[in-house]
Amino acid sequence: MTGVPQLDPVIHAxxxxxxxASLATLCEGxxxxxPRLQELLDMTAGNLSTHLRKLEDAGYVLIxxxxxxxxxxxxxxxxxxxRRAFEDYTAALKSLLGDAT
Amino acid sequence: xxxxxxxxxxxxxxxxxxxxxxxxxxxSAISPKAYLFFLFWGAAWIVMGVSGFLAGIDVFxxxxxxxxxxxxxxxxxxxxAVVGIRSxxxxxxxxxxxxxxxxxxxxxxxxxxxxFVAAMxxxxxxxxxxxxxxxxxxxxxxxxALYAASGAVWGSMNNFVLGIWIVVVGxxxxxxxxxxxxLFFGVGAGGGMLAVGVAELVRSR
Numbered sequence: 001m002t003g004v005p006q007l008d009p010v011i012h013a014x015x016x017x018x019x020x021a022s023l024a025t026l027c028e029g030x031x032x033x034x035p036r037l038q039e040l041l042d043m044t045a046g047n048l049s050t051h052l053r054k055l056e057d058a059g060y061v062l063i064x065x066x067x068x069x070x071x072x073x074x075x076x077x078x079x080x081x082x083r084r085a086f087e088d089y090t091a092a093l094k095s096l097l098g099d100a101t
Numbered sequence: 102x103x104x105x106x107x108x109x110x111x112x113x114x115x116x117x118x119x120x121x122x123x124x125x126x127x128x129s130a131i132s133p134k135a136y137l138f139f140l141f142w143g144a145a146w147i148v149m150g151v152s153g154f155l156a157g158i159d160v161f162x163x164x165x166x167x168x169x170x171x172x173x174x175x176x177x178x179x180x181x182a183v184v185g186i187r188s189x190x191x192x193x194x195x196x197x198x199x200x201x202x203x204x205x206x207x208x209x210x211x212x213x214x215x216x217f218v219a220a221m222x223x224x225x226x227x228x229x230x231x232x233x234x235x236x237x238x239x240x241x242x243x244x245x246a247l248y249a250a251s252g253a254v255w256g257s258m259n260n261f262v263l264g265i266w267i268v269v270v271g272x273x274x275x276x277x278x279x280x281x282x283x284l285f286f287g288v289g290a291g292g293g294m295l296a297v298g299v300a301e302l303v304r305s306r
Contacts, residue, residue, distance in 0.1 A: 007116075013107035017116060021123040026131070027196035036191025040127050075193060090120060096113040 010058040011089045015043065016051045020060065023078040024086045031064070031077035052076060060085055129305075133188040135257070136305065139298030141180045143291045145173035150237070150287015157233065157280020178208075203251065210243050233279040237286035241271025244290075263297045266290070 011020050022040055026032060032040075038048050055061035060082030064075045078086070110116035149170040156166035185204050189197060218236050221227045227235065249264025251257070270289040274282040 007113075012109060012116070014110055014119060015108065017110065017119055018123045021120045022127045025124045025127040026192070027194070030192060030194030030196050032193075033191035039191075040130055041123075077194070090117070093113045093117050093120075097117065 007092055008085055008089050010054060010060060011085060013051075015047065016055060018043075019048070019051055019055065020078070020082065020086050020089075023061065023076065024083060026077070028083065029077075031062075031075040034074040034076060037076055055082065058082075058085075131188055131192060133185050134305070135260070136298045136301035137184050138181055139263075139294045139301065141177040143294030143296075143298055145177035146291030146294065147287045148173040148291075150283050150285075150291055153233070153237075153283035154280045154287065157283060163229075181207075203254070206247060210247060211240075214239050214243050230279055234275045234282055237283060238271045238274050241267050241274065241286060241290050245269075245271055259297050259301065263293055266293050 011017055018041055019037075022037065023032070034045075034048070038045060041048065043051075052061055052063065056063055060079060062077050062079050064077075066073050066075060110119055149166075152161075152166040152169040155161060156163045189201065218232065218239055221235060222232055245264045245267030247264070248267060249261050252259065252261025252264055267290045270286060270293070274285050274289075277285055
């Protein structure tokens with residue numbers, strides 16, 4: 001965490017930043033299946049689940065399992081805390097860059 | 102738990118660039134490309150209107166126009182359904198449901214208009230010339246209203262203006278008499294969709 005210590009360490013890692021940014025693109029209250037998220041990110045299943053677990057541990061991501069036509073489906077969505085953390089993170093980046101927004 | 106190697110973004114600018122690139126890619130993948138719908142349906146309406154007009158001035162028999170028009174509608178309908186379903190894959194939740202329900206308004210409204218115009222011929226006893234005046238107007242009024250509503254809900258001025266234009270085409274076309282109304286319907290409403298489709302396609306590049 002050199003240089004930019006005030007940035008949320010949970011989000012401030014390339015892979016989790018991409019995961020969080022993708023989930024934040026969905027409208028609030030929307031969720032995406034694990035395979036579609038994997039496809040949107042072009043990440044391996046193992047890599048994605050490891051990062052999702054970190055985000056879930058921080059309370060930023062909610063993972064729900066459902067059954068659709070007897071097939072188990074895993075849904076991923078950003079929690080309210082996760083969305084706020086992402087907004088704070090982007091605001092911190094912009095202030096670091098001297099952007100007055 | 103597996104140890105993750107956290108590759109941190111090089112700088113704040115890098116992090117912001119990652120966010121922007123990722124969000125642009127995701128939103129383009131999950132929202133159906135509106136210009137595809139405009140291009141499919143603009144082409145279909147031009148085929149319907151122009152073939153109806155050509156049949157009206159006896160270039161070819163009416164059944165040829167019927168076959169061409171039906172083929173154009175079926176092709177555009179299938180293409181739209183494929184585009185809509187593909188972009189919504191793996192998504193669930195409130196806004197996804199909103200989009201899906203709006204999408205379902207189309208087949209219901211179109212089948213409703215088709216049943217209505219069929220009844221006007223079978224029960225109402227309208228002649229083929231009267232039908233030729235009424236049918237395009239009926240479709241244009243409903244389609245225009247649906248486009249305008251989508252523009253209002255999703256904040257797309259293009260959709261809104263195009264929808265109002267199609268309503269105007271629908272309302273004005275009967276005054277031209279047939280077969281001129283068919284040409285106006287095809288080129289006016291279909292051409293409007295193609296114009297918006299091409300404009301959005303260029304903007305998205």
